Amino acid sequence: MAASIGDTFKPGQKVEASGIYDVIHDPAHDKHQVTCVYGDSFPPCNHCGHHVRFRLAVAATHVNNHEHFKKKR
């Protein structure tokens, strides 16, 4: 896994580990959590733009990429 718990990412960076991220905005709005999926890019916030940060809280392989659930070819 290319990302560790507590690593912080900026909008525009690639998501290196699917999982639950703490979202840290400008102090104007509250912290919350989102799920981000490997291969996507972290988006800017509609309110605080590129100041938002995403901190990996719980890494979890996306079900479609897990060996037990991968589609058979």
Ligand SMILES: [Zn+2]
């Ligand atoms: Zn924001």
